[in-house]
Amino acid sequence: MLKKSSLMVAVAAVALGGVTAEAVARDKIRIVGSSTVYPFATVVAERFGKGSKFQTPVIESTGSGGGLKLFCAGVGVNHPDITNASRRIKKSEFNNCQKNGVKGITEFKIGYDGIVIANSKKAKRLTLTRKDIFLALAKVVPEGNKDGGKLIPNPNKTWKDVNPSLPALKIEVLGPPPTSGTRDAFAELALEGGCKKFKSIAALKKTDRKKYKAVCHGVREDGAYVEAGENDNLIVQKLEANPDALGVFGFSFLDQNSDKVQGSIVDGVTPTFENISAQKYPVSRSLFFYVKKAHIGQIPGIKEYVQAFMDAKASGNDGYLGDKGLIPLPAGEYKKYQAAAKTLPDLKM
Amino acid sequence: MSDTIAETPTVMIPDQKDRIARRLGRRHAAEKRFRIYGIVAIGFALAMLAFLLTTIVWNGYSAFFKTYVQIEIHLKKDEIAPGGRIDRAVLAKADYQTLLRESLIEKYKPEGRRARRRLTGLVSIGAGEYIRDFVLANPSVVGTTQSIWVPASADIDQLVKGGIDRNLPETSRRIKNDQLAILTRWEKEGRVETRFNTGFFTQGDSREPEQAGIWGALAGSFFTMIVTLLLAFPIGVATAVYLEEFAPKNRATDLIEVNINNLAAVPSIVFGLLGLAVFLNFFELPRSAPLVGGMVLALMTLPTIIISGRAALKAVPPSIREAAYGLGASRLQVTTHHVLPLSMPGIMTGTIIGMAQALGETAPLLMIGMVAFVVDIPGGPTDAATVMPVQIFLWADSPERAFVEKTSGGIIVLLAFLITMNALAIVLRKRFERRW
Numbered sequence A: 001m002l003k004k005s006s007l008m009v010a011v012a013a014v015a016l017g018g019v020t021a022e023a024v025a026r027d028k029i030r031i032v033g034s035s036t037v038y039p040f041a042t043v044v045a046e047r048f049g050k051g052s053k054f055q056t057p058v059i060e061s062t063g064s065g066g067g068l069k070l071f072c073a074g075v076g077v078n079h080p081d082i083t084n085a086s087r088r089i090k091k092s093e094f095n096n097c098q099k100n101g102v103k104g105i106t107e108f109k110i111g112y113d114g115i116v117i118a119n120s121k122k123a124k125r126l127t128l129t130r131k132d133i134f135l136a137l138a139k140v141v142p143e144g145n146k147d148g149g150k151l152i153p154n155p156n157k158t159w160k161d162v163n164p165s166l167p168a169l170k171i172e173v174l175g176p177p178p179t180s181g182t183r184d185a186f187a188e189l190a191l192e193g194g195c196k197k198f199k200s201i202a203a204l205k206k207t208d209r210k211k212y213k214a215v216c217h218g219v220r221e222d223g224a225y226v227e228a229g230e231n232d233n234l235i236v237q238k239l240e241a242n243p244d245a246l247g248v249f250g251f252s253f254l255d256q257n258s259d260k261v262q263g264s265i266v267d268g269v270t271p272t273f274e275n276i277s278a279q280k281y282p283v284s285r286s287l288f289f290y291v292k293k294a295h296i297g298q299i300p301g302i303k304e305y306v307q308a309f310m311d312a313k314a315s316g317n318d319g320y321l322g323d324k325g326l327i328p329l330p331a332g333e334y335k336k337y338q339a340a341a342k343t344l345p346d347l348k349m
Numbered sequence B: 001m002s003d004t005i006a007e008t009p010t011v012m013i014p015d016q017k018d019r020i021a022r023r024l025g026r027r028h029a030a031e032k033r034f035r036i037y038g039i040v041a042i043g044f045a046l047a048m049l050a051f052l053l054t055t056i057v058w059n060g061y062s063a064f065f066k067t068y069v070q071i072e073i074h075l076k077k078d079e080i081a082p083g084g085r086i087d088r089a090v091l092a093k094a095d096y097q098t099l100l101r102e103s104l105i106e107k108y109k110p111e112g113r114r115a116r117r118r119l120t121g122l123v124s125i126g127a128g129e130y131i132r133d134f135v136l137a138n139p140s141v142v143g144t145t146q147s148i149w150v151p152a153s154a155d156i157d158q159l160v161k162g163g164i165d166r167n168l169p170e171t172s173r174r175i176k177n178d179q180l181a182i183l184t185r186w187e188k189e190g191r192v193e194t195r196f197n198t199g200f201f202t203q204g205d206s207r208e209p210e211q212a213g214i215w216g217a218l219a220g221s222f223f224t225m226i227v228t229l230l231l232a233f234p235i236g237v238a239t240a241v242y243l244e245e246f247a248p249k250n251r252a253t254d255l256i257e258v259n260i261n262n263l264a265a266v267p268s269i270v271f272g273l274l275g276l277a278v279f280l281n282f283f284e285l286p287r288s289a290p291l292v293g294g295m296v297l298a299l300m301t302l303p304t305i306i307i308s309g310r311a312a313l314k315a316v317p318p319s320i321r322e323a324a325y326g327l328g329a330s331r332l333q334v335t336t337h338h339v340l341p342l343s344m345p346g347i348m349t350g351t352i353i354g355m356a357q358a359l360g361e362t363a364p365l366l367m368i369g370m371v372a373f374v375v376d377i378p379g380g381p382t383d384a385a386t387v388m389p390v391q392i393f394l395w396a397d398s399p400e401r402a403f404v405e406k407t408s409g410g411i412i413v414l415l416a417f418l419i420t421m422n423a424l425a426i427v428l429r430k431r432f433e434r435r436w
Helices: A002-023 A038-051 A064-071 A091-099 A130-137 A181-195 A199-207 A209-217 A232-241 A251-256 A273-277 A302-310 A331-343 B002-006 B009-064 B088-093 B096-108 B113-120 B127-137 B154-161 B177-188 B215-246 B251-263 B268-282 B290-314 B318-326 B331-359 B363-367 B388-396 B403-432
Strands: A030-033 A058-060 A082-085 A105-120 A140-142 A151-153 A173-175 A225-227 A246-250 A261-263 A284-292 B065-074 B145-151 B192-196
Touching: A030 A038, A030 A064, A038 A058, A038 A302, A064 A082, A064 A091, A064 A284, A082 A302, A105 A181, A105 A232, A105 A251, A105 A273, A105 A302, A105 A331, A130 A181, A173 A181, A173 A232, A181 A209, A181 A246, A181 A284, A199 A209, A232 A246, A232 A251, A232 A261, A246 A251, A251 A261, A284 A302, A302 A331, B009 B065, B009 B403, B065 B096, B065 B154, B088 B127, B096 B113, B096 B127, B113 B177, B127 B145, B154 B177, B154 B192, B177 B192, B215 B251, B215 B290, B215 B331, B215 B388, B215 B403, B251 B290, B268 B290, B268 B363, B290 B331, B290 B363, B318 B331, B331 B403, B388 B403
Parallel strands: A030 A058, A030 A082, A173 A225, A173 A246
Antiparallel strands: A082 A284, A105 A246, A105 A261, A105 A284, A140 A151, B065 B145, B065 B192
């Protein structure tokens, strides 16, 4: 039993040393949350660290759900100060926060992220509708691709099967796995958006909500949709190698690789900076971060970081986050959140 | 076989001889085939390894180089030192980035906001620091116009290194025509240079590819490994010695042995969950700290050290123990004076291999918050830090094109580290190895 007891001694010894170290207040802001917001928050944090007297915040990419869980776990130096999210906080998460004593939360909307369906520049740009996307990728579709048809496992093999105006290319879409926030957003915005166009399915929403969600969010598993991992760079590389395939990823990757891939037109709108900003492009979502007010004053620099983030130089129309692929908010909404950076109003749900 | 029995012996003899010869031929052929399979398998593995290494080096070697451009900048006295007083404190605080931007705009006079951004986007956002260092080194230059070498932005760097094709149509190129025109002009004037990227080895992480370095992650890995070694080595060796030399052989020790062997096969993420529950939530140790990372990895490495340690102790011949006992040594003396020193090379090999494994680990660190963006170089085991494999993962996930080469560059550094550790294991084994 030597191993166990000596291990306990060692753990206890190290732990004691650690606890005394931790008792001293933290001097770095801790941020957790969405991997979609991560590339933007890190840029702000780095510039904030270099341009102010405060230390550079430490940012973890935990996913929106994981981040909110950590954020709502409590108040104190062991809990993060800010969490990023690629969706709005849920009522249940908000309640969890309240229960754990995290009372004052301020919400900031920072901009939009478009999700694109792209293919290699070697191939022709596709013009799709959300309905086409649903029919091509859903697990079950109405028989004959017609409204009111019986729901059957997706029989569509080529894009031509989905919509006669599309080329007779095999359906092959590379996209993120179910653990990804991008996938959730894609299912909600693109698939459900197309799914709702079928009146018979839309009617389900009222009668059988569960089934409606399963039909509209279910992605086919017969090989037409390839889960290509969380790495969007990899998807871009694969698209280059295979001009017949399509890929689903965030707008910033399209922006960075505009020499290799092109975004398909969805519902008549090309995924460009301008179109997403004007909210014309249908497959886009809002990005947020949440601040724990109880930590302001305890951890140095939180208020200053928030103001640096909401500054026009960062998230404004011509800000440096735009260069990184963040699509800014429309002016009116942006003003509201800029003001919030000074007043820090409580979020109410 | 039943019809051979039915045959008559006179016919059987020549037939049997023939069959034996044929069977022998088949057996030889089978052996030959087996050898060919083996060689093909090894050849395939080697080809794959060669492919992997060549692609990594091919993609990554350019990360060790960085493009610099020489910029003419007017070091305006009233902007650097508004009070007119020139001392270090004033010089260190001035906003050189803005000064650089203004100099560029004055010279090339771009029209419109977008064009201005494209122009100032030619140089790195960290260029101001280079100008500051230059001014601090020779304060007399304030008020004059100087030509200073500053790093180019990542996009320009990629273009110069050939990562972006200049002949593409403008719409599908990240570098626009006006930027390309200025760059071509600079190149003609000899104002563009590619130098060794020392920053890659001295700086921490950054979201600007041209400023990102591996040093922060290397330091994090170093602190983590120190904690792992300090915990795992003494505990592991003590456990191995006790179990092998002192412990009675009974059910309890058998159970411990089985458990240690099982622990060696537990997926590493489980140790991360344990670390989250025990070290972070119960002992309230800081998140993202190499201290906790080292403790978690020590738990993961322990079974490897114990198992290899026991094997090394077992390999010491009993005659040594018996001779020592014969001379009147106590059990402790036999162990500490003879058995343990003789088994040390084996134990060390096992430890180094265990450590090398821990060095490449990311999954358990995810749970304790070491998968994070950390710019500052950690100064000790309680500072927030990340480790090398995590850094590589974070770079691989970044949208900026220039991070592709950084990823491979990071892999080269990690591989060099691992090869050094494994080479050390081989040297130690060869040096102290004894044949009985």
